[in-house]
Amino acid sequence: MTRFNRLGAVLVASSTILSASHALAASPKVTSGDYKVEPAHTQVIFSVLHFGFTPFSGMFSQASGKLHLDTAHPSKSTLNVTVPVASVETSNSVLNNELKGDAWFDSAKYPNATFVSTKVTPMPGNRAVIDGQLTMHGVTQPVTLHARFIGSGVNGLDHAYTVGFEAHGEIDRGSFGIKTYIPAVSEKVEVRIAGAFEKIE
CATH class of the missing domain: 1.20.5 (Single alpha-helices involved in coiled-coils or other helix-helix interfaces)
Incomplete structure (x- = not known):
């Protein structure tokens, strides 16, 4: 050159x-207020180590719930989100049905996973640590999410004022009673979340 x-x-x-x-x-400046989950663009992606060979990922969708966003006092913000377990999808259709069964998530008996925040700690760089209670498979355990604000503004398609975040955390699936194939399939589960929320008028 x-x-x-x-x-x-x-x-x-x-x-x-x-x-x-x-x-x-x-x-645009982020607007305080109450928001609802925008399910079409909210995803919960999970990843486990599969037999020590490769990470294997899947996704939950169709989330619902609310975010109360207080930009003046971010620590007063709250989050309550529910995800239907039967929405689980992987690259294997046989595994999808297996995961819904009683050896794994048992979606017939425990149809939803729910996260309710208990503490929001603002961090530098538009980030926050969100502590909360995750209820899944009939068990409630504390979980910490590390969140980052992505952007805000009016969605050009549905014209709704929208805020977006990403978050990540780790779950010990054994502590929720989901122990199938441990340790061949890792007990630790990495979780990444893309969260879109539309302002409630």
Whole structure:
């Protein structure tokens, strides 16, 4: 690459960074209030270590629930979300049905997993630590989520004011009584969440 081309590449990259920074700075201020889960764009993705070979992932969807967002006092924000266990999906249709059965989630007996926040601790960089109680498979255990604010504004498709977050955490499935194939399939489950919430007018 010639010196001229290198200079051009640097200028283009700099312009891109400045444009992105401007877009972030120009994003709308987050609005306090009550929000409902937007289920079409909310996903709970889980991953386990499969027989020591590879991470294996699946997803829950169709969530419902509410977020109370207090931007002036973020620690007063609250979250209550329910996910139907029968929504579980993996890349294996046979496994999907197995996971719904009584050897795993037993969705007929325990149809929902519910997370209720008990404490929200604001952190630098639009982040927060959310402590709460997760009820799944008939058992309630404390779970901590590490959340990050992604963005806010009016959704161009449904015209609803929307806020979005991502979060991650870890669950010990054995403590919820889901022990099938431990330790061949890891007891520790990594969880990543994409959460979209629409403001309730």
